[in-house]
Amino acid sequence: MATTSDFRNGLCLEINNELFTIVEFQHVKPGKGGAFVRTKLKNLKTGKVLQNTFNAGVKVNIARVERRQYQYLYKDDTGYHFMHTETFEQVAIPEHIINAPNLLKDGQQVEIVFHADTETPLNCELPAFVELQITYTEPGVKGDTATNTLKPAKLETGAEVNVPLFIEEGEVIKVDTRTQEYSERVK
Secondary structure: OEEHHHOOOOOEEEEOOEEEEEEEEEEEOOOOOOOEEEEEEEEOOOOOEEEEEEEOOOEEEEOOEEEEEEEEEEEEOOEEEEEEOOOOOEEEEOHHHEOOHHHOOOOOEEEEEEEOOOOEEEEEEOOOEEEEEEEEEOOOOOOOOOOOOEEEEEEOOOOEEEEEOOOOOOOEEEEEOOOOEEEEEOO
């Protein structure tokens, strides 16, 4: 048990037999009335973000979660298979708990969050940026750069992102896994 003074971003709470993580919180002390804490909570099962207000000093249940480093191996009909980087144990994870499954490539390092009590995987997070090679894109026309125009490009994982006109086939680019957008060209 913890109180609202222990709140911090990323803390995992158990509310009504559901697991939530704190995305954002703010302690509010109005001139009239008691203090309270305004929070944004993300449901770890559904991914929905909802707002909740707690009175100051209220006790809440903290759920123990563990973040472990895994390496992506392959995908089959049972799910995505990952290997723990230290113990070499393998685990299969369904697609819906991975934040950007279309950007996964063989050997990719990811972080999987497990509920410590039940050893069930809650979500799988790729690094903020991944480097991927472009397998196909239309050639850019010389002198057609007056505006910030984008063209579609197919990546080595099969995903498609929009890239600037100067990017060519075979180049390696950085892709933001949170927005799944082009970030920069890798030198």
